[in-house]
Amino acid sequence: MSWFEKLLPSKIRTEGATPKKTVPEGLWTKCEMCSEVLFRAELEQNLDVCPKCAHHMRIGARRRLDSFLDPDPRVEIGAQLKPLDALKFRDSKSYPERLALAQKETKENDALVVIQGALKGLPLVACAFEFRFMGGSMGSVVGERFVRGAHACVEQGIPLVCFSASGGARMQEGVLSLMQMAKTSAALTRLKERGIPFISVLTDPTMGGVSASLAMLGDINAAEPRALIGFAGPRVIEQTVRETLPEGFQRSEFLLDHGVVDLIIDRREMRDKIAKLLSILTHQNHQDQVASSK
């Protein structure tokens, strides 16, 4: 300890000042909400929900669907679709460069993964946005995959569940991406006309064009705790109205209070709750019920 540090009262001496034994990278994670240091493996088992404060961390599309769906059957829909640079868009980087970076980082071709599978034995199509892929932005591939998922539901008479996590439309595809709002919303009319349930689960964050289209069109709109959900981003609103925003503004609980979402579901209860809701809407029993009635 240096002479200066010795002068400091012990309570304002920080731990970091003395070099600690280094921990192997990735073994421990700090909760960004309560700052608790968490054992990575344990956290993963808890579906990336902090065991101490129940903060829901963002999780990727594959993990989301993997933890939600039964292990089999699973058939991916629209994996063969890949994005195209129709506008030859370029800012500081070209669109193809940004796509290549995102693809390398996420191992995905685009920001939506759609899988036909089952939930406690109930057949359904589930899709999830990959937020790390260009902010989960909705371009042509996202729109087309969503629509193919919806059409599979219509053909087979099975429900659709979508976990959204997106900053909105994909600027690099211009109005083509704007039109995906109209396209995905239109596809949902077919489900409604045939009485096929669509459950939309809004996760952190669901903003802009995704929020203002498919994500708000569920028969049931559910949200994960404390997810940021809204049309305009908080910074844009702050600049427009020139006042600080109320505490908890645009969070799930705020939306529940204002009647925008039906319910908030803890990620660890997602399978149970969605299975329960779908089994009621489709007049079926799911596996747990079948097992308990034996």
Place this chain on the structure above:
Amino acid sequence: MDLRFLDFEQPIAELEGKIESLRSVQDGGSANIAEEILRLEEKCKALTKNIFSALSAWQISQLARHPQRPHLHKYLAGLFTDFEELHGDRCFGDDTAVVGGVARLEGRPVMVIGTQKGDDTRENVYRNFGMPRPEGYRKALRLMRMAERYKLPLLTFIDTPGAYPGVGAEERGQSEAIAANLFAMARLNTPVVCTVIGEGGSGGALAIGVGDRILMLEYSIYSVISPEGCASILWKSAEHASKAAEAMGITSAALKKLNLIDQIIEEPMGGAHRDVADTVQRVKRALLDNLEALEQIPIEQLLESRYQRLMRYGSYNEYT
């Protein structure tokens, strides 16, 4: 500098100024001056044509937002007879940024909905600069359903920077209000023609912009985000708005090329604000042509082709 003119219009403004001053001299009456005026007028026309033949996307954005550009009420007055405005969403209030009502177009009953910008600051404040709140979209939805019930073709007019980003708007479900309209318009049981007359700002414009025919005035724009917004995100500064406008392809010509709109309505030389009456007539012609064509199609078939058209939106590669 004449503030009624945009930067790139200044050479035209100067020439017109000269013509104007010559005219005031001419009151004395001289053949030479009359000839000079004629010569300058020809020159002015050629200059306008020249400038307007090579406008950048950013210049077109400025025209689309030109303070003198005709806004919705000019079309309501010029296109229709018997227009009667209908107010309110029946739940919360009446949004003055959205104007709707029943009217007649060349005698035929129609439903009209549009976003309304103001012509001056006072009116712009009243109209919230043409930025709707959820109750505006819900009023529109109420009128769409009425159009469906009474078999009135729906004509929408788009001129908005976008949906209003405010605390109250979020509290009352701005996203849901927009989404509900996209959902309803996709299957609305009546012909729908949407016309972008100025600024087509993102989801806030699309919320009254899904239909059987999408028309755009030549110097209007339609974009997923404002050029300034795009520039501040991707270029980290709104000053690069002109680059963003170019990159996003927001002009009627670019959107026609991508097959996202059906028809470009040509504007009078120098833009809609140079001859409002002529512009309104051109829009009227286009609306009548399209309505006549749509009315020939059985409604079931119309809805199916509207759906198929929505499904075709997008550009991607498919590998097998």
